[in-house]
Amino acid sequence: MKTSFIAFWRRNLALANLGIVTNLEYRFNFIIDAFIQPILTVGIEVLLWLAIFKTAPEGKIGGFSREAYLAYAVWAPFLGRITISWMYESMMAEEVASGTINTILSRPVSFFEYYLSQMLGYKLITTIFSLMVPVVASIYFDLPIQLSRLPLALLLIMYYLILVHMMSFLVSTLGFYITRVRSFTILKNLTLLLLSGELVPIDLMPKFLAKLFLLLPFSSGVYVPLAYISGRREIDLMISGYTTITWSIFILGGLCILCWQRGVRQYTGTGA
Amino acid sequence: MGVVIQTENLGRVYKTYSKKEGLLNSLKGFYNREYIEKMALKDATLNIESGKIVGLVGSNGAGKTTLLKILSGLIFPSSGTATVLGYKPWERKNEFLKQISILLGQKNQLWWDITPRDSYSLLTKIYDLDTNVAKKRVDDLAHLLNCTHVLDTQLRRLSLGERMKMEIIGSLLHAPKVLFLDEPTIGLDIVAQSTIRDFLEVYVKEFQPAIILTSHYMDDIAQLADQLLLISKGQIVYDGTVDHFMQKSDLKKKLIYRLRNSTEEQEKIFNSQELPLVLAEMAQAGEVADIKVEEVDFEDVIHSFLAKESSTR
Numbered sequence: 151m152k153t154s155f156i157a158f159w160r161r162n163l164a165l166a167n168l169g170i171v172t173n174l175e176y177r178f179n180f181i182i183d184a185f186i187q188p189i190l191t192v193g194i195e196v197l198l199w200l201a202i203f204k205t206a207p208e209g210k211i212g213g214f215s216r217e218a219y220l221a222y223a224v225w226a227p228f229l230g231r232i233t234i235s236w237m238y239e240s241m242m243a244e245e246v247a248s249g250t251i252n253t254i255l256s257r258p259v260s261f262f263e264y265y266l267s268q269m270l271g272y273k274l275i276t277t278i279f280s281l282m283v284p285v286v287a288s289i290y291f292d293l294p295i296q297l298s299r300l301p302l303a304l305l306l307i308m309y310y311l312i313l314v315h316m317m318s319f320l321v322s323t324l325g326f327y328i329t330r331v332r333s334f335t336i337l338k339n340l341t342l343l344l345l346s347g348e349l350v351p352i353d354l355m356p357k358f359l360a361k362l363f364l365l366l367p368f369s370s371g372v373y374v375p376l377a378y379i380s381g382r383r384e385i386d387l388m389i390s391g392y393t394t395i396t397w398s399i400f401i402l403g404g405l406c407i408l409c410w411q412r413g414v415r416q417y418t419g420t421g422a
Numbered sequence: 423m424g425v426v427i428q429t430e431n432l433g434r435v436y437k438t439y440s441k442k443e444g445l446l447n448s449l450k451g452f453y454n455r456e457y458i459e460k461m462a463l464k465d466a467t468l469n470i471e472s473g474k475i476v477g478l479v480g481s482n483g484a485g486k487t488t489l490l491k492i493l494s495g496l497i498f499p500s501s502g503t504a505t506v507l508g509y510k511p512w513e514r515k516n517e518f519l520k521q522i523s524i525l526l527g528q529k530n531q532l533w534w535d536i537t538p539r540d541s542y543s544l545l546t547k548i549y550d551l552d553t554n555v556a557k558k559r560v561d562d563l564a565h566l567l568n569c570t571h572v573l574d575t576q577l578r579r580l581s582l583g584e585r586m587k588m589e590i591i592g593s594l595l596h597a598p599k600v601l602f603l604d605e606p607t608i609g610l611d612i613v614a615q616s617t618i619r620d621f622l623e624v625y626v627k628e629f630q631p632a633i634i635l636t637s638h639y640m641d642d643i644a645q646l647a648d649q650l651l652l653i654s655k656g657q658i659v660y661d662g663t664v665d666h667f668m669q670k671s672d673l674k675k676k677l678i679y680r681l682r683n684s685t686e687e688q689e690k691i692f693n694s695q696e697l698p699l700v701l702a703e704m705a706q707a708g709e710v711a712d713i714k715v716e717e718v719d720f721e722d723v724i725h726s727f728l729a730k731e732s733s734t735r
């Protein structure tokens with residue numbers, strides 16, 4: 151038991167390392183992904199909200215100040231970028247569609263952990279590098295962000311990534327049945343953009359929708375950690391976030407196992 | 423030597439969407455799809471012992487790769503049973519996967535963006551091997567394959583032959599008891615093919631794994647295979663040694679001729695009784711400019727046998 155526990159960690163740390171090493175191999179791609187894109191996104195969002203506030207008569211929208219929205223504009227895309235996994239999802243879906251998954255199936259490692267560890271490794275390194283963009287912007291604009299709350303918020307996001315990966319796993323598993331699943335990836339990402347509160351702060355939504363969105367686990371991707379670090383909400387919302395993610399992992403985990411077991415049964419080993 | 427692979431009446435049916443030509447049929451297929459079933463493997467029964475190289479030969483689509491995929495656990499069978507090292511392959515238990523390896527000649531299985539040595543280090547952790555033992559094994563195998571100099575070069579920068587050697591080392595790192603090799607020499611030049619063949623011969627003698635080898639190069643099979651499995655239209659049509667197969671065949675000679683108005687050589691394989699018939703056919707074809715008679719080789723007999731099988735079944 152002890153040996154297999156050590157072997158599990160040894161294997162997964164090596165896979166996380168692979169995720170980091172393969173991405174660092176392409177330096178320019180990494181720099182654009184970790185620095186240039188966050189800077190551009192933050193710039194666009196800040197300009198957008200500054201323009202909106204020029205038309206706000208009392209300098210407030212939905213009861214929140216310009217600085218509060220700027221804080222949201224700076225941090226929401228940053229958190230949203232961490233919690234989206236289109237790159238790994240596309241790779242996973244392609245593995246199933248093209249049959250290159252055979253390499254993983256024939257080795258003592260599961261398809262799920264193979265990509266989860268790589269994604270977590272990659273996300274960790276890009277988060278560390280790109281974190282300085284919203285931190286510097288928050289200090290420069292003197293935004294209402296409590297940086298001491300950041301570790302707990304980032305931890306919630308890393309936990310949420312397991313759920314995100316489960317959704318990616320589920321979408322790619324659909325490839326066993328219908329081969330091409332790109333449209334599902336786009337549909338899922340658009341839905342998450344709305345449900346996580348990245349596109350529109352959940353505070354601005356109609357009350358019943360806001361309540362519903364907070365009951366779902368997806369708000370833990372952007373809104374919940376951001377509301378916590380910006381001081382809009384307190385620790386109780388974070389605890390609720392951890393709880394909803396936990397039960398969602400159980401439900402989605404069951405669905406993943408079911409879809410996988412049925413999928414591999416009818417898999418034809420394409421392209422081998 | 424014990425039996426490591428056993429199958430009984432193993433079969434696999436593929437269901438495929440039958441799409442007729444044209445836009446109209448594409449639209450029709452949107453709401454009403456016709457599926458056809460194709461029997462890729464039928465009633466395959468075989469036993470394979472450790473320490474043997476088994477040559478699996480058949481035409482394209484004959485069912486070779488389907489058999490390999492079932493035995494390596496990549497796909498489920500539709501009927502029959504199979505055990506490899508005592509496991510049902512498609513259950514893909516870790517204990518089973520740690521004892522087998524599959525090498526697909528047309529696919530990269532090592533990581534494209536990192537060096538082979540980094541790939542082996544990762545495989546060491548995936549297979550839960552002792553780091554020092556694995557390192558020594560890499561060095562030994564690289565020495566045998568004469569490719570130590572490329573271990574620290576990114577895989578994507580290697581030639582096809584070098585890549586294949588790296589893939590072979592990767593597939594043997596955990597010392598598998600059963601090794602599935604699907605076209606390991608495809609696309610390689612004669613020297614690289616010969617190096618890999620010689621290496622496999624030495625490796626099997628030393629480590630005694632069971633190897634199932636598919637190849638379109640009959641030299642691979644003729645040099646390496648202890649046991650020959652011929653497969654045609656999903657069915658195993660011969661299971662025995664290469665020597666016995668050659669002895670059993672009544673095809674002994676090959677007539678090669680060229681007609682005066684042609685630059686292409688024609689070939690006819692025949693047995694002694696058929697000589698008058700073959701000569702008559704040749705005479706009817708036109709004026710002969712060049713002619714020679716040779717002993718048939720393994721490749722000629724296999725081609726002739728498989729052509730006959732596929733026309734009769």
